Amino acid sequence: MKTPFIRDLISYRTMLLMLVPSVLFVALFQYVPMLGLVMAFKHYTYSKGILGSDWSGIENFRFFFISGDAWRVTRNTVLYNAVFIVSNLVLQVGIAILISEIKGRWFKKISQSVMFLPYFFSWVVVGSIAYNLLNYEHGTVNTLLRAFGMESVNFYSTTGVWPYLLVFFSAWKAVGYGVVFYLAAIMSIDQEMYEAAETDGANVFQKVWHITVPCLKPTMIILTLLSVGHIFRGDFGLFYNVIGNNGLLFANTDVIDTYVYRSLVQSNEIGMSAAIGFFQSILCFVTILLVNGIVRKADKDSALF
Numbered sequence: 001m002k003t004p005f006i007r008d009l010i011s012y013r014t015m016l017l018m019l020v021p022s023v024l025f026v027a028l029f030q031y032v033p034m035l036g037l038v039m040a041f042k043h044y045t046y047s048k049g050i051l052g053s054d055w056s057g058i059e060n061f062r063f064f065f066i067s068g069d070a071w072r073v074t075r076n077t078v079l080y081n082a083v084f085i086v087s088n089l090v091l092q093v094g095i096a097i098l099i100s101e102i103k104g105r106w107f108k109k110i111s112q113s114v115m116f117l118p119y120f121f122s123w124v125v126v127g128s129i130a131y132n133l134l135n136y137e138h139g140t141v142n143t144l145l146r147a148f149g150m151e152s153v154n155f156y157s158t159t160g161v162w163p164y165l166l167v168f169f170s171a172w173k174a175v176g177y178g179v180v181f182y183l184a185a186i187m188s189i190d191q192e193m194y195e196a197a198e199t200d201g202a203n204v205f206q207k208v209w210h211i212t213v214p215c216l217k218p219t220m221i222i223l224t225l226l227s228v229g230h231i232f233r234g235d236f237g238l239f240y241n242v243i244g245n246n247g248l249l250f251a252n253t254d255v256i257d258t259y260v261y262r263s264l265v266q267s268n269e270i271g272m273s274a275a276i277g278f279f280q281s282i283l284c285f286v287t288i289l290l291v292n293g294i295v296r297k298a299d300k301d302s303a304l305f
Contacts, residue, residue, distance in 0.1 A: 039274040060275035069259060074232070074283075077255040080163070081231040084170050089224060091175045093216060096182035097208055112183075115176030123237030126169060130242050134165075159252045162243070166253065170238060178223070185219040186212060221295060221302040229288035232280050233257065256280050 009016065035050075040060055042053040064070050095115070102108050118126075133140050134155040142152040155161060189212065197207050234255030243253045245262075256276060264273040288304075296303035 037274065037278050039271055040278040041275075042271055044270045044274075056271060060269075060271040061279065063272055064276055064279070069254075072251070073254050073256045073259045076253065077232055077234045077257075080166065080234065080255065081227075083163075083167055084174075084235075085224060085227045085231070087167055087171055088174055088178060089220065091171055092178035093182055093213075093220065095175065096179045096186060096216075097212055099179070099183060100186045100212075101204060101208075112176075112179070115179060117176065118173045119177040121173065123173075123235075123241040126173060126238075127241030127244070130165070130169060156246055157248050159249055162249055162253050166238065166242065169242060170235065173238075181219060181223060182216060185216050189215045218302055221299075222304065225288070225292060225295065225304050228291045229284055231287055232283040236261065 039050060039053070041055060041057060042050070043056040043059070044050065044053045048054070099108055099111060102111075121129075131139075134142075136142060136152055136154045136156065139155075141155075145152055153161075155165070193211050194207055197211060202210070234257040236255075236257040239253060239255050239258050240261065243249055243258075257280075260273045260276045260280075263269045263276070292304050
């Protein structure tokens with residue numbers, strides 16, 4: 001006698017077969033590499049390999065925390081990502097609402113394309129653009145400052161301006177991509193609600209505040225939750241390609257990912273790099289569980305799980 005599970009396997013065999021490539025991909029590239037986490041607890045050497053290297057216990061973690069860099073890079077990673085999440089969310093929702101209210105069809109298409117274009121630029125290209133804008137001698141910004149009789153600014157040795165610049169470049173590249181999600185959500189809103197509100201005398205701002213924004217709430221929560229799950233992961237492409245190996249700016253711009261990269265490449269500390277990566281993953285996992293739990297208590301239907 002076939003059990004319900006066997007019957008489901010037979011009934012949905014076609015869809016399950018379609019799912020196999022995705023399952024294999026996730027297993028091979030997401031779960032199998034987790035075996036390498038054992039290096040976080042070993043003094044890794046190339047000659048002995050992962051299994052043969054000597055155990056070091058929590059020595060790699062201890063070295064990271066007593067080095068004095070743990071708090072700095074963790075703080076920078078969290079603060080930057082928190083600002084990225086908030087600023088990008090506000091800009092994406094605001095721009096999506098503005099575009100949805102524009103009546104000109106061609107203007108809508110052109111504006112969406114222009115905003116979406118930076119998303120396809122690699123961070124290498126963005127880093128080159130930033131350098132050509134901010135270079136002390138020949139950068140566009142300093143050239144304009146000198147043209148107006150003002151003093152040039154050495155951006156690459158001024159730490160205070162980079163939090164604002166990094167937020168700007170992150171938003172410039174990511175906002176257009178996020179706008180697409182919110183525009184799709186706006187297009188799915190029942191137009192009869194707007195017609196009813198207009199009949200009751202509501203103006204544009206009232207319709208946006210009382211209809212559009214509440215209807216976007218589920219999308220906003222889900223996308224924010226997904227972003228919060230990576231709050232301890234710095235955007236390596238952004239920080240490495242825009243900042244580079246400029247030690248003068250590390251105090252304000254160094255994040256966990258760039259710190260791990262330098263530990264691996266410059267000092268060849270594979271064990272410590274694995275330990276920092278493991279520490280980072282645990283923090284991300286705990287954060288998404290906590291935030292999802294809070295959202296689940298406040299609004300069960302808006303939680304991820």
